[in-house]
Amino acid sequence: xxxxxxxxxxxxxxxxxxxxxxxxxxxxxxxxxxxxxxxxxxxxxxxxxxxxxxxxxxxxxxxxxxxxxxxxxxxxxxxxxxxxxxxxxxxxxxxxxxxxxxxxxxxx
Amino acid sequence: xxxxxxxxxxxxxxxxxxxxxxxxxxxxxxxxxxxxxxxxxxxxxxxxxxxxxxxxxxxxxxxxxxxxxxxxxxxxxxxxxxxxxxxxxxxxxxxxxxxxxxxxxxxxxxxxxxxxxxxxxxxxxxxxxxxxxxxxxxxxxxxxxxxxxxxxxxxxxxxxxxxxxxxxxxxxxxxxxxxxxxxxxxxxxxxxxxxxxxxxxxxxxxxxxxxxxxxxxxxxxxxxxxxxxxxxxxxxxxxxxxxxxxxxxxxxxxxxxxxxxxxxxxxxxxxxxxxxxxxxxxxxxxxxxxxxxxxxxxxxxxxxxxxxxxxxxxxxxxxxxxxxxxxxxxxxxxxxxxxxxxxxxxxxxxxxxxxxxxxxxxxxxxxxxxxxxxxxxxxxxxxxxxxxxxxxxxxxxxxxxxxxxxxxxxxxxxxxxxxxxxxxxxxxxxxxxxxxxxxxxxxxxxxxxxxxxxxxx
Numbered sequence: 189x190x191x192x193x194x195x196x197x198x199x200x201x202x203x204x205x206x207x208x209x210x211x212x213x214x215x216x217x218x219x220x221x222x223x224x225x226x227x228x229x230x231x232x233x234x235x236x237x238x239x240x241x242x243x244x245x246x247x248x249x250x251x252x253x254x255x256x257x258x259x260x261x262x263x264x265x266x267x268x269x270x271x272x273x274x275x276x277x278x279x280x281x282x283x284x285x286x287x288x289x290x291x292x293x294x295x296x
Numbered sequence: 297x298x299x300x301x302x303x304x305x306x307x308x309x310x311x312x313x314x315x316x317x318x319x320x321x322x323x324x325x326x327x328x329x330x331x332x333x334x335x336x337x338x339x340x341x342x343x344x345x346x347x348x349x350x351x352x353x354x355x356x357x358x359x360x361x362x363x364x365x366x367x368x369x370x371x372x373x374x375x376x377x378x379x380x381x382x383x384x385x386x387x388x389x390x391x392x393x394x395x396x397x398x399x400x401x402x403x404x405x406x407x408x409x410x411x412x413x414x415x416x417x418x419x420x421x422x423x424x425x426x427x428x429x430x431x432x433x434x435x436x437x438x439x440x441x442x443x444x445x446x447x448x449x450x451x452x453x454x455x456x457x458x459x460x461x462x463x464x465x466x467x468x469x470x471x472x473x474x475x476x477x478x479x480x481x482x483x484x485x486x487x488x489x490x491x492x493x494x495x496x497x498x499x500x501x502x503x504x505x506x507x508x509x510x511x512x513x514x515x516x517x518x519x520x521x522x523x524x525x526x527x528x529x530x531x532x533x534x535x536x537x538x539x540x541x542x543x544x545x546x547x548x549x550x551x552x553x554x555x556x557x558x559x560x561x562x563x564x565x566x567x568x569x570x571x572x573x574x575x576x577x578x579x580x581x582x583x584x585x586x587x588x589x590x591x592x593x594x595x596x597x598x599x600x601x602x603x604x605x606x607x608x609x610x611x612x613x614x615x616x617x618x619x620x621x622x623x624x625x626x627x628x629x630x631x632x633x634x635x636x637x638x639x640x641x642x643x644x645x646x647x648x649x650x651x652x653x654x655x656x657x658x659x660x661x662x663x664x665x666x667x668x669x670x671x672x673x674x675x676x677x678x679x680x681x682x683x684x685x686x687x688x689x690x691x692x693x694x695x696x697x698x699x700x701x702x703x704x705x706x707x708x709x710x711x712x713x714x715x716x717x718x719x720x721x722x723x724x725x726x727x728x729x730x731x732x733x734x735x736x737x738x739x740x741x742x743x744x745x746x747x748x749x750x751x752x753x
Contacts, residue, residue: 220459221430225358225366228527229459229466235527236570237355240612241344271339275370 215288218281222273231292241269252293259286331425331435332712332753333390334359339368342711343663347620349714349752350484350493351658353610354576357482361468361524363457364426364433383429390426394419396750400496404741406688413498415442418748421450431470432456443497448541449514451479451488465526472520472534476513477562480522480532483578485606485624486564488513491656491670492702494716499744500688503726504674504696506630506650508562508584508602512554515540518562530580532564538588549593557597560586566606574612581605583628589636596636604628617662625655634682643682650676650696666706673699683726685734688742692734695727700739716748 223231223246226238231246233239244251251259260282266272277285335342338359342349345356352360359366369386376382398418405411420440427433437450457470478486484493487509505511520534538547538556549555566580583603589595606626613619630650634643656670680694700722707715725739726732732739 222366222368224459224466225355225362229461235354235358235466236568236576237353237358239570239573240354240576242573266339269340269344271368273368275339276368 213288214281215284215286215291218277218285219288222277223285226270231289243270246289247292251289256283256286259289331392331423333392333423333425334364336388337367337369337386337390337426346663347610347622347658347660348663348666348706348708350489351622352482352484352489354570360435360482361457361522362459363431363455363470364435365429365431365457367427384427385429386427390424392423392425392752394421394423394750394752396420396494396748398496398749399747400498401745402499402741403743404737406500407735415497417442418497431458441497449475451476451514453480455480462525467523467525469523470521472518472522472532474518474520474534475516475539476510477508477516477518477534477536477584478564478582479513480520480534481564481582482530483566483580483606483608483624484622485578485580485608485626486582486604487626487628490626490654491624491658491668492704492718492720494746494748494750495702495718495720496744496746499720499746500725500742502674502696502698503683503689503691504650504676504698506602506628506652507554507586507600507632508582508604508630509628509652512536512560512586515552515554516556516560520562522564528567528569530564530566530568532562534562535559536562536584536586538593547593549589549591551591553590554586554588555590555593557587557589557593560584560588574614576610578606578608580607590640590642596639598636599633600630601632602628602630619662620660621657622660623655623657626653628652630676637682641681644679644694648677648679648682650674656702663711664708666708668702668704668706670702670704671700672702673697678727687733687735688737689726690733690735691726691728692732693727697724697727698722698739699724712752714748714750716746716750718746718748720744720746 226235226241226243227233227246228235228238233243233245263282263285264274345353345359347353372383372385372387374383396418398415401412422438424434424436434454436452438447439450440447452475454473455470460467472480474480476488478488484490515538516536517539518534518536520532522532524530536556537559540547540552543552562584564582566578568578570576581604585601587597587599589597604626608624611621632648633646635646637643638646652674654670654672656668658666658668660666674696676696678693678695683691683694683696685692700720702718702720704718721743722739723729725742729739
């Protein structure tokens with residue numbers, strides 16, 4: 189029983205450490221928390237909910253052609269089945285997020 | 297005199313086990329939940345996660361997998377670094393409420409009771425359901441049951457979650473703390489969230505149920521881990537200990553049919569695959585092993601090993617305005633060795649098997665109407681003491697065989713208001729179709745019409 193409790197503590201600790209590590213890259217952290225559900229870790233949108241909801245491929249030319257203002261507007265106000273993040277993300281966070289999304293585009 | 301006392305004690309043990317099983321299966325038969333605080337938290341309507349509550353769609357499964365923490369709601373936050381803890385707290389507490397009102401009529405009245413039975417309410421629940429912080433969230437429920445006339449802790453799943461990569465593919469992993477084997481599962485093919493999603497609390501239920509099929513619900517506490525790799529491969533494992541609501545602390549086991557000795561491991565493995573935009577398939581296996589002592593935590597033990605298979609298939613029909621067809625099934629095989637129960641006279645011999653099969657299909661007309669038809673069958677080793685004769689709940693021949701069908705129609709005038717009409721028909725109940733209980737009751741006498749009105753807000 190003691191071993192089980194110890195294992196739970198170790199795993200909890202690792203989860204907390206991972207959280208602190210993500211804080212070093214705010215755009216990636218914001219992306220992980222808010223976007224990977226549908227758009228996936230690689231931004232392709234090829235996750236089960238992304239496919240079902242028609243999530244855009246963030247690495248695509250269609251997205252990369254959009255200006256920062258257009259992307260910020262989509263994130264802030266939502267689009268089609270994508271919810272609005274205006275209550276959660278401020279302008280600075282949206283800016284960090286767009287910078288990270290641009291790095292996904294380059295991987296295409 | 298001694299012989300008579302022993303005989304009475306054996307009957308008492310048998311009745312206690314059967315009664316506990318019936319109560320548990322009755323409670324467990326009504327698990328349907330859909331939680332508006334998730335909707336408030338995400339800014340998404342109920343049908344983003346559910347075809348109809350509590351059936352999860354791809355987004356709902358992903359939301360649950362990721363610890364119920366996805367949010368677009370306003371937060372109170374502070375940045376963290378290596379030395380300072382951060383904060384990511386929802387401005388509003390994620391609370392929801394549910395009210396269920398029901399009417400049940402059985403084909404034959406249960407002796408000395410009225411038929412056409414209203415429950416007002418059948419259940420009233422409060423939920424703490426949503427993100428606690430960035431990586432921790434919960435589905436926690438407290439329910440008032442009309443029959444017991446008190447609030448009690450209900451299904452609970454608290455998750456700690458994170459994401460990473462393994463072999464360059466996504467990996468979602470975390471911990472779950474829960475009180476019901478399969479409550480942490482993502483699909484509606486396993487017992488905790490399986491069909492029927494709601495059912496009557498007053499209609500008779502078959503006496504036999506495997507351990508993983510709701511027998512331990514809300515009577516255990518479990519800590520486990522889970523992982524989904526590459527959106528395809530799902531693993532979960534939980535270790536359970538007995539934790540009886542209303543029981544003594546520390547647990548003495550008195551008055552409870554199952555008291556886990558050591559820990560009871562539960563396992564789950566599943567593969568999900570999408571085919572194009574419109575088809576999603578899950579196939580998997582789950583099970584658990586437990587050693588338990590009835591009414592005590594010392595002495596002889598009973599052993600249970602449950603192994604199960606399950607599948608779920610969803611097909612969206614674009615040419616029919618995206619109507620959805622869902623087919624689900626599970627097969628559970630249990631081997632048990634009731635050493636303690638047989639020694640106490642609650643079973644004629646130790647070794648038994650129990651097999652349960654269920655399959656059902658739902659057609660969703662948009663998200664306003666749905667119709668489901670399901671078939672179920674439980675067979676096992678006959679035992680004249682374990683399944684002893686008793687009015688309504690017993691078996692004349694000791695055979696646990698029960699089978700039948702459930703037809704359900706649901707109407708959702710709003711996504712959080714449901715009207716449900718359900719008919720359960722038995723072709724066999726506790727071993728026979730005619731005079732199954734030895735008191736002259738037929739299986740069809742337990743056929744039940746169940747109407748439910750439920751509100752979640």
